[in-house]
Amino acid sequence: MQPAAADPHAEIREEVRKLCARFPGEYWRELDARRGYPTEFVNALTEAGYLGALIPEEFGGAGLGLSAASAILETVHAEGCNGAACHAQMYIMGTILKHGSPEQKQRYLPGIAEGSLRLQAFGVTEPTSGTDTTALRTTAVRQGDKYIVNGQKIWTSRAEHSDLMLLLARTTPKDQVAKKTEGLSTFIVDMRAALGNGLTIRPIRTMMNHNSCEVFFDNMEVPDENLIGVEGKGFRNILDGMNAERLLIASESIGDAKWFTQKSVAYSKERVLFGRPIGQNQGVQFPIAKAYAQMRAAEALVQKGLEKFEAGLPCGEEANTGKMLAADAAWAAAEACVQTHGGFGFAEEYDVERKFRETRLYQVAPISTNLILSYIGEHVLGMPRSY
Numbered sequence: 134m135q136p137a138a139a140d141p142h143a144e145i146r147e148e149v150r151k152l153c154a155r156f157p158g159e160y161w162r163e164l165d166a167r168r169g170y171p172t173e174f175v176n177a178l179t180e181a182g183y184l185g186a187l188i189p190e191e192f193g194g195a196g197l198g199l200s201a202a203s204a205i206l207e208t209v210h211a212e213g214c215n216g217a218a219c220h221a222q223m224y225i226m227g228t229i230l231k232h233g234s235p236e237q238k239q240r241y242l243p244g245i246a247e248g249s250l251r252l253q254a255f256g257v258t259e260p261t262s263g264t265d266t267t268a269l270r271t272t273a274v275r276q277g278d279k280y281i282v283n284g285q286k287i288w289t290s291r292a293e294h295s296d297l298m299l300l301l302a303r304t305t306p307k308d309q310v311a312k313k314t315e316g317l318s319t320f321i322v323d324m325r326a327a328l329g330n331g332l333t334i335r336p337i338r339t340m341m342n343h344n345s346c347e348v349f350f351d352n353m354e355v356p357d358e359n360l361i362g363v364e365g366k367g368f369r370n371i372l373d374g375m376n377a378e379r380l381l382i383a384s385e386s387i388g389d390a391k392w393f394t395q396k397s398v399a400y401s402k403e404r405v406l407f408g409r410p411i412g413q414n415q416g417v418q419f420p421i422a423k424a425y426a427q428m429r430a431a432e433a434l435v436q437k438g439l440e441k442f443e444a445g446l447p448c449g450e451e452a453n454t455g456k457m458l459a460a461d462a463a464w465a466a467a468e469a470c471v472q473t474h475g476g477f478g479f480a481e482e483y484d485v486e487r488k489f490r491e492t493r494l495y496q497v498a499p500i501s502t503n504l505i506l507s508y509i510g511e512h513v514l515g516m517p518r519s520y
């Protein structure tokens with residue numbers, strides 16, 4: 134939909150398209166039915182170097198900018214595949230890159246870049262605290278040269294398919310810090326060593342195939358050398374990576390919107406009723422056209438956010454607003470697609486119902502629409518903080 138000449142990542146998109154063609158609807162349908170992990174697809178992306186796109190060349194990555202990563206994930210989704218199985222491998226490492234010691238970077242980044250070390254799990258959300266992150270209850274208490282971790286996380290995606298987890302835990306009780314954002318710390322947990330030694334993982338069956346889990350810590354030991362950055366300043370480390378995450382998830386939603394729209398257009402032209410294609414009826418055309426317009430607006434804002442991010446400028450407004458508008462556009466396109474397909478929108482073999490379930494997530498995760506509106510109200514428009 135964007136002219137190739139204007140797109141600096143046209144070549145990457147073309148290569149990703151070719152890779153995705155090896156993983157058609159049947160592949161995802163079969164996995165969806167048994168809630169399986171797309172190992173072959175993730176391996177293919179890893180081998181092609183896409184998951185190490187953002188890692189600097191000195192650590193074995195491709196050293197590309199966020200806009201290249203966005204082009205990769207958008208294309209994955211526009212081709213009917215799903216990046217959720219592995220997108221975190223692209224951006225969680227940003228915390229190590231930005232806040233890790235030189236020794237930690239050497240220890241982890243080359244392995245993450247080549248895929249021999251999977252950093253796919255991000256342990257922030259907890260069942261009781263939810264969006265109220267600073268109220269999290271998981272504690273990490275220093276004992277000699279290690280920390281003892283106790284607590285629970287929920288919705289830790291890909292926990293069963295990751296070697297490492299980036300964990301946010303409280304190291305100083307909330308009532309002993311001046312600000313509730315202080316006293317939280319980030320750790321790299323070696324899940325291979327911890328599994329069965331204080332770490333338990335329990336998968337959650339969800340409406341789509343997402344490999345998300347509950348994770349329990351019972352006196353799990355983490356060596357103090359795995360603390361990332363400064364103890365008590367971990368919330369900042371997590372916040373730093375959020376704009377990148379939002380812009381990338383927004384790109385996936387834009388890809389979804391493009392997939393739905395292309396499906397809707399094709400079907401509306403070939404389905405003939407009452408002697409003409411259904412797409413000739415404006416009642417069918419308009420919802421598809423409207424969702425397309427929404428997608429283009431979101432795409433422009435996300436593009437602006439990517440440019441600012443790559444220039445090192447603040448991009449919170451574009452990242453948050455772009456993420457919300459992209460998720461809304463994908464959902465509008467999904468809704469139009471089901472409606473255009475009539476009964477066939479509900480049939481598994483068309484893939485529409487699967488993508489419909491998958492795309493719904495992004496109005497809730499990684500941040501829900503209301504929280505983005507709060508961000509705009511408070512930080513962009515200067516209205517009073519509501520929570």
Ligand SMILES: Cc1cc2nc3c(=O)[nH]c(=O)nc-3n(C[C@H](O)[C@H](O)[C@H](O)COP(=O)(O)OP(=O)(O)OC[C@H]3O[C@@H](n4cnc5c(N)ncnc54)[C@H](O)[C@@H]3O)c2cc1C
Binds near residue numbers: 254255262263519
């Ligand atoms: C499939 C899936 C995968 C996920 N993967 C991960 C992961 O890998 N790692 C991780 O850490 N987390 C993950 N999450 C968690 C996700 O980030 C949270 O679900 C999301 O941030 C919302 O938090 P919550 O579910 O606790 O909802 P809650 O915080 O309980 O909120 C419930 C509803 O209330 C609204 N609400 C809450 N407070 C306010 C307010 N002050 N004003 C207005 N509305 C409000 C919210 O917008 C939401 O709609 C995942 C979630 C899902 C479903």
